[in-house]
Amino acid sequence: MRITTWNINSVRLRKELALEVLKQLKPDVLCLQETKCPDALFPFQAFRDIGYKYIAVNGMKGYNGVALVSRIPFESESALNWVKRTDSRHISAIFPGDIEIHNFYVPAGGDEPDVKKNDKFAHKLDFINEVKHWFSANRKKSDRLVLVGDLNIAPLESDVWSHKQLLKVVSHTPVEVLNITQLQEELDWIDTTRHVHPEPEKLFSWWSYRARDWSTSDRGRRLDHIWVTSPLKPFITNSSILREARGWEKPSDHVPVTTELQLH
């Protein structure tokens, strides 16, 4: 089973690029974030036409939005709300083999990493805390779970271009790293990308639009993740980041991240 996660930054604007991602990477399931598209306007047919017939969406007007685009059927589709908001940041479903995939778009958190001055930062930390408690109360380590998405946190030193220079930059502050690590430890999640490409190799999945030359300066961060619970760990055979997608015409600022589980 091949799973790809991608923050597409508008599924309508980048529909053709999404089709290109599917043709190149051939995932069984593509998990999208920031679709920025109300459900009624989602480009279902374009995906169905190339064999991705099973689609679940949780979108809204203007912001956020997540989707599951699948070649294989799934059941028990669910979209949960967090921190008392209805803002299209989660969708999940159960796939053959009793594998439950959860697709998240974690709040970015604004610019100021101080919960007293910045409500968005408080919301980000509260969101992750609530997700942690939800998994703790509703799932167990022995379940076959996959958690993917734009987590908007680069947890490791080699997940950012400069650990030192990003310590006070939202996405890499110690309090966020602690928060996401606690979520990870709750069910002993395995970071599949790092399982295949351990530290200290630098890995990035996002480069700012504001750089003069994103590739030369290479000031990236690894914000997009694919985690699995331990029953799935023996099946991890490959993981990759499609860096070249950042250089495409009209790119997203994120690139697709893929993990392959050889389930026989």
Next chain:
DNA sequence: ATGGTGGATGCTCCA
């Protein structure tokens, strides 16, 4: 210290 770009929306918010 600052501003840089891009998307959706509609005279601005969010990343």
